[in-house]
Amino acid sequence: MSTEKAGYHHGNLRETLVRTALTLLEESGVEALSLRAAARGAGVSAMAPYRHFADKAALLAAVADQGYADLRDRLAAADTQADPRQALVEQGVAYVRFACERPALFRLMLGAPSAGAAPGPKAPAHQPPGPQPPGPKKTAGSGYDILSARVAGLVAEDRRDTAVVAAWSLVHGLACLAVDGRLHGMPGGMAAPEALARQVTSLFTAGLVAARPPSVSA
Structure with a gap:
């Protein structure tokens, strides 16, 4: 819980989730990537990502945007x-x-x-x-x-x-x-x-x- 609160306090949970998802993607492939897996990797609750991403597709789109950047x-x-x-x-x-x-x-x-x-x-x-x-x-x-x-x-x-x-x-x-x-x-x-x-x-x-x-x- 403290990790999750720290993420929100610093306003970087979304960025952390995207970076975690990117690591999962490159290490294990897109099939291993989910909101739950990203939450686990970021050290937050399973529901925390839904405050930033409606579903897996939204998370993947954010990862792709990072790729474009x-x-x-x-x-x-x-x-x-x-x-x-x-x-x-x-x-x-x-x-x-x-x-x-x-x-x-x-x-x-x-x-x-x-x-x-x-x-x-x-x-x-x-x-x-x-x-x-x-x-x-x-x-x-x-x-x-x-x-x-x-x-x-x-x-x-x-x-x-x-x-x-x-x-x-x-x-x-x-x-x-x-x-x-x-x-x-x-x-x-x-x-x-x-x-x-x-x-x-x-x-x-x-x-x-x-x-x-x-x-x-x-």
Whole structure:
């Protein structure tokens, strides 16, 4: 009881529950995650989480939101190169690295029915509603802003939105292939995912520059 009261007194019980749930997710998979398990891990009563989360789905959504924030921070940390081409490459590498280092969280952010499910030859015919796929969100200070700011230095204004989607699609698709173990046996698939991410994003940025109208400066 004292632990629970301390959590409320400091106003951090919700954050503690999310962090505990994230640990459970990454250690045991989404099937082991529940409000009761999160409460037990946080050292509070079984009913305490319901003051912050209506059900397991709400808790999972909060964990996914934390994942989006962590991914955004990774992209921001990678976005340190003055050359927009190299900065875009580093963002792509950071995206793939995040997925490979935190596959359970990445899958949860995809809205998959089971974060611990083994990859199969086909995606499920129907997936329940879940958080939107990881990637740029059009909100202030989001990963979208970080990505689009760099793309803006490479393409004409009327092509920027398309180029941002193309860049996101490239690294997101590569991240999914890497996490699901689909790159083994494919040409270039023997390279480490991060090395492969660097290669394909470098090729992509080179294509953007090559297709740039002469009026757009480097």
